[in-house]
Amino acid sequence: MTRINLPVATVHVGREQSHLAWDPAISPIASIDSGEVVEFDCLDASNGQITAESTTESLADLDFAGVDQVNGPIEVAGAEPGDTLQVDLLDFTPADWGWTASIPGFGLLAEDFPDGHLKITRLSAASDRVEFWPGIRIPLAPFCGELGVAPETGPRSTIPPDLHGGNMDTRHLVAGSTLFLPIFHPGARFSVGDGHATQGDGEVSGTAIETPMRALIRLTVRKDLHVTGPEFLAAPDPHAALRNGARYATDGIGPDLMTAARDALRRMIEWLGREHDLEPMQAYLLCSVAVDLRISEIVDVPNFVVTAHCPLGIFD
Amino acid sequence: MTRINLPVATVHVGREQSHLAWDPAISPIASIDSGEVVEFDCLDASNGQITAESTTESLADLDFAGVDQVNGPIEVAGAEPGDTLQVDLLDFTPADWGWTASIPGFGLLAEDFPDGHLKITRLSAASDRVEFWPGIRIPLAPFCGELGVAPETGPRSTIPPDLHGGNMDTRHLVAGSTLFLPIFHPGARFSVGDGHATQGDGEVSGTAIETPMRALIRLTVRKDLHVTGPEFLAAPDPHAALRNGARYATDGIGPDLMTAARDALRRMIEWLGREHDLEPMQAYLLCSVAVDLRISEIVDVPNFVVTAHCPLGIFD
Numbered sequence: 001m002t003r004i005n006l007p008v009a010t011v012h013v014g015r016e017q018s019h020l021a022w023d024p025a026i027s028p029i030a031s032i033d034s035g036e037v038v039e040f041d042c043l044d045a046s047n048g049q050i051t052a053e054s055t056t057e058s059l060a061d062l063d064f065a066g067v068d069q070v071n072g073p074i075e076v077a078g079a080e081p082g083d084t085l086q087v088d089l090l091d092f093t094p095a096d097w098g099w100t101a102s103i104p105g106f107g108l109l110a111e112d113f114p115d116g117h118l119k120i121t122r123l124s125a126a127s128d129r130v131e132f133w134p135g136i137r138i139p140l141a142p143f144c145g146e147l148g149v150a151p152e153t154g155p156r157s158t159i160p161p162d163l164h165g166g167n168m169d170t171r172h173l174v175a176g177s178t179l180f181l182p183i184f185h186p187g188a189r190f191s192v193g194d195g196h197a198t199q200g201d202g203e204v205s206g207t208a209i210e211t212p213m214r215a216l217i218r219l220t221v222r223k224d225l226h227v228t229g230p231e232f233l234a235a236p237d238p239h240a241a242l243r244n245g246a247r248y249a250t251d252g253i254g255p256d257l258m259t260a261a262r263d264a265l266r267r268m269i270e271w272l273g274r275e276h277d278l279e280p281m282q283a284y285l286l287c288s289v290a291v292d293l294r295i296s297e298i299v300d301v302p303n304f305v306v307t308a309h310c311p312l313g314i315f316d
Numbered sequence: 317m318t319r320i321n322l323p324v325a326t327v328h329v330g331r332e333q334s335h336l337a338w339d340p341a342i343s344p345i346a347s348i349d350s351g352e353v354v355e356f357d358c359l360d361a362s363n364g365q366i367t368a369e370s371t372t373e374s375l376a377d378l379d380f381a382g383v384d385q386v387n388g389p390i391e392v393a394g395a396e397p398g399d400t401l402q403v404d405l406l407d408f409t410p411a412d413w414g415w416t417a418s419i420p421g422f423g424l425l426a427e428d429f430p431d432g433h434l435k436i437t438r439l440s441a442a443s444d445r446v447e448f449w450p451g452i453r454i455p456l457a458p459f460c461g462e463l464g465v466a467p468e469t470g471p472r473s474t475i476p477p478d479l480h481g482g483n484m485d486t487r488h489l490v491a492g493s494t495l496f497l498p499i500f501h502p503g504a505r506f507s508v509g510d511g512h513a514t515q516g517d518g519e520v521s522g523t524a525i526e527t528p529m530r531a532l533i534r535l536t537v538r539k540d541l542h543v544t545g546p547e548f549l550a551a552p553d554p555h556a557a558l559r560n561g562a563r564y565a566t567d568g569i570g571p572d573l574m575t576a577a578r579d580a581l582r583r584m585i586e587w588l589g590r591e592h593d594l595e596p597m598q599a600y601l602l603c604s605v606a607v608d609l610r611i612s613e614i615v616d617v618p619n620f621v622v623t624a625h626c627p628l629g630i631f632d
Contacts, residue, residue, distance in 0.1 A: 108614055160619035161569050168621050169613035172565060206615040229583060230567040234625065240560035244553040249488060251546040253477055257573035261614055267545060293611040295622070297485035298424055298577055299522040303476035305484050306611070309550065 006091055006216060009039035011074065015212070018047070018069035018193065022166055023154035024185045028075035031187070034221040037090065040071045044099070044210045045145070045194045052097040052120055059103060059116040068158040068167065070146045072191030076219050079188040084225040085149055087179040087190065088218035092142040094197045096123050098211035100285050107206035108262060109269075109284060117281050121209055123197055128238070130197070130209075133282055135316040138198060138290045139239035143177075144215055145169040145194030145208065152184045158193075163229045169208070171199040176235030180227050190219055198289055204265055205288035242313040243292070248275075249309045251296070260306040261293055268308040276315065290314055322407055322532060325355035327390065331528070334363070334385035334509065338482055339470035340501045344391035347503070350537040353406065356387045360415070360526045361461070361510045368413040368436055375419060375432040384474040384483065386462045388507030392535050395504040400541040401465055403495040403506065404534035408458040410513045412439050414527035416601050423522035424578060425585075425600060433597050437525055439513055444554070446513070446525075449598055451632040454514060454606045455555035460531055461485040461510030461524065468500045474509075479545040485524070487515040492551030496543050506535055514605055520581055521604035558629040559608070564591075567612070568622045576622040577609055584624040592631065606630055 011030045019026050032038060044050065047069045049062055079085065102117045104110070123130055129137040146158065148165030161168045165181045173179060181188075195213025237243060250271060252263030265284075268291055272283035287308065296305040327346045335342050348354060360366065363385045365378055395401060418433045420426070439446055445453040462474065464481030477484045481497045489495055497504075511529025553559060566587060568579030581600075584607055588599035603624065612621040 106615065160616050161613065161621055162619055163569060167613070167616045168567065168569075169616060170567075170621060170623060171612070172563075172623070172625075201610045201612055202614045204615065227583075229569060229579070231583060231587065232565050232567075234563040234565050236557075236562050237560040240556050241552075244556035244560050246552055247488075247550040249548050249550050251484065251486075251548075253479060253484075253545060257577075258614070261573075261611060263545070267543075267547060271547065293614065294517045295577060295609040295611065296487070296517055297477065297483070298518045298574070298609065299422065299520065300476050300483045300485060303478055305477055305486060307486060307488070309488075 007037045009216060010036040011038045013038060013040045013071045015041045015043045018071045020069050020158060021155035022148060022151045022158060022164065024150040025154065026073060028073050028187060028189055031075040031077055032219065033077050037216060037218045038074055040192050040215045040217065042071050042193045042195055042213045042215065044212050050099050054118060056116055056118045059101060059118055068194060070158055070191035070193035073150060073189035074219065075187035075189055076221055079183050079221045080186055081184055082226060083183045084222040084227050085181045085183050085188045085190060086220040086222050087147060087181060089173060089175050089177050090218060091175050091216040093214040094123055094142045094195055095212040098123055098197045098209035100209050100289060101207045102205050102281060102284060108204040108265060113281065113284060119285055132286060132289060133278065136286065136314050138314050139242055140198045141171065141174050141238050142197050142213065143171060143173045144192050144213060145196050147179055147192050149181050149183060150185045150189035165230050167194065168230060169203045171201060172234040173232060174235055174238060178233040180231045182227050182229065192217065200287060200289060200291040202293035203288055205284050207288060209289055243311050246312040247309045248312060249307050252306045253303055255302045257304055257306060260304055264306045264308040268310060323353045325532060326352040327354045329354060329356045329387045331357045331359045334387045336385050336474060337471035338464060338467045338474060338480065340466040341470065342389060344389050344503060344505055347391040347393055348535065349393050353532060353534045354390055356508050356531045358387050358509045358511055358529050358531065360528050366415050370434060372432055372434045375417060375434055384510060386474055386507035386509035389466060389505035390535065391503035391505055392537055395499050395537045396502055397500055398542060399499045400538040400543050401497045401499050401504045401506060402536040402538050403463060403497060405489060405491050405493050406534060407491050407532040409530040410439055410458045410511060411528040414439055414513045414525035416525050416605060417523045418521050418597060418600060424520040424581060429597065429600060435601055448602060448605060449594065452602065452630050454630050455558055456514045457487065457490050457554050458513050458529065459487060459489045460508050460529060461512050463495055463508050465497050465499060466501045466505035481546050483510065484546060485519045487517060488550040489548060490551055490554060494549040496547045498543050498545065508533065516603060516605060516607040518609035519604055521600050523604060525605055559627050562628040563625045564628060565623050565625045569619055571618045573620055573622060576620055580622045580624040584626060
């Protein structure tokens with residue numbers, strides 16, 4: 001999270017310069033040359049509806065028609081369909097707070113958690129760990145959940161990701177990583193949003209630690225490269241030793257990967273209750289921000305294994 | 317892979333003491349007290365049909381009715397249904413060779429790779445890396461793909477894993493890890509097999525570096541614990557810095573996780589060809605032993621993201 005030696009942005013995109021659909025019909029708000037740097041100032045994924053003072057009751061007033069906005073689009077001169085957009089992620093600066101929620105009807109275990117819950121977490125620039133529940137300190141690794149170009153056709157919701165990128169919610173896209181996106185329209189038209197202070201692989205409750213985010217991003221047209229979907233050069237995991245150190249892991253096993261993932265997660269929530277006295281809702285939200293879903297085995301037909309990994313280093 | 321201070325085994329299970337089904341009707345070959353240590357001498361998953369001198373042509377003679385044998389079963393005195401079997405994985409010693417294959421009709425991309433291929437790799441006890449293709453050295457982290465107890469009902473094939481364990485092919489179950497399995501029958505009746513010198517999350521071609529393996533395992537009955545499927549305490553990833561260092565990653569995105577996994581893998585194979593001049597079959601086998609499948613996002617309906625991660629540290 002060092003900010004030394006960062007390049008200067010050519011364009012600044014304000015938090016109000018956002019849109020609510022991926023749509024090639026949306027006009028660019030600015031144009032840059034290939035290789036220039038843009039600073040994006042993004043509200044959180046609730047588009048400012050949730051604040052540091054919000055409570056679980058606030059979720060009832062959430063207008064879903066206004067969430068998951070993305071800031072942009074920025075046109076990159078010379079970009080043509082079939083080219084690739086190289087997105088160098090230079091820096092992410094979260095706000096001093098974030099929120100994590102279980103929203104009724106949304107999330108991997110929506111059926112198990114019909115009631116909503118909102119948790120506000122205070123963040124500090126002075127530490128790369130945050131106490132999420134008492135005695136449980138999780139590593140911060142900020143990134144943006146939404147990164148995309150104008151899709152082939154639109155308008156499309158900003159909720160599901162697709163080959164143009166969008167809501168990929170991929171925790172490995174931290175500063176130092178480089179994303180490659182296919183280009184479908186002249187100018188590429190890049191937008192970004194959905195700041196996350198940290199997240200587990202899967203984002204199981206449907207939310208990370210959601211936070212307003214400043215993102216510094218270099219956009220470069222690559223005519224020598226053709227990709228068919230998002231690919232990326234991942235920076236070294238900033239918390240590899242903790243995240244891949246001693247872990248407790250639970251399996252889901254069966255012919256359907258989605259069901260296996262749910263089963264693995266349910267067993268992890270059960271373990272967090274048994275061993276760490278967490279209520280199910282506390283455990284579910286912790287999993288969303290700190291537990292990683294991996295596919296352990298995907299070939300031994302008819303049964304496959306999805307494993308949830310919880311790093312033990314988060315427990316005091 | 318240190319062998320100092322290892323406990324002495326009470327029972328030695330020979331490579332011929334194996335069975336070809338998970339079945340509660342199979343009688344134990346030996347009985348131990350809870351907490352005793354067993355040494356298992358296991359042939360590779362081909363049950364000795366493939367040797368260090370085998371070639372791709374040898375695959376035509378492979379008798380699938382004789383593969384994926386497991387050694388045991390060992391009865392643990394006092395184990396009752398509803399208890400948990402604690403399986404402390406103390407040491408794994410692979411042979412000095414192993415094999416990796418694409419077997420027609422088997423594997424995540426069976427449709428893309430209709431022709432078989434067999435690759436023999438020489439292993440050395442002196443190094444924790446092995447050159448898999450010229451200039452590509454992958455980390456070794458030996459474990460056993462099959463670890464299980466007598467299932468609730470049987471006989472059952474040893475190919476698919478299930479809640480009793482079995483062919484979980486989980487690369488995190490290296491020495492130092494502890495597996496917890498539900499117990500369905502008196503004595504638990506534990507068996508093990510399918511030695512792997514190393515593997516990626518997913519085991520995408522259907523084979524790891526398959527190798528004969530000596531396994532030293534402590535079996536303990538836990539009456540204070542009840543699990544409903546396999547759970548484990550994972551030892552720190554012995555190659556966390558390499559495996560979670562800089563990586564190239566490719567996405568598959570869509571409503572079906574299996575299809576998304578295939579798409580991510582196909583893009584990874586394409587990248588390995590584009591950037592590292594690997595033939596598709598070379599790339600496919602490399603993915604099976606060194607590339608990890610992670611679920612990046614599983615909540616943004618209707619589209620989910622599976623990501624294949626290839627550590628860059630494997631390339632000279």
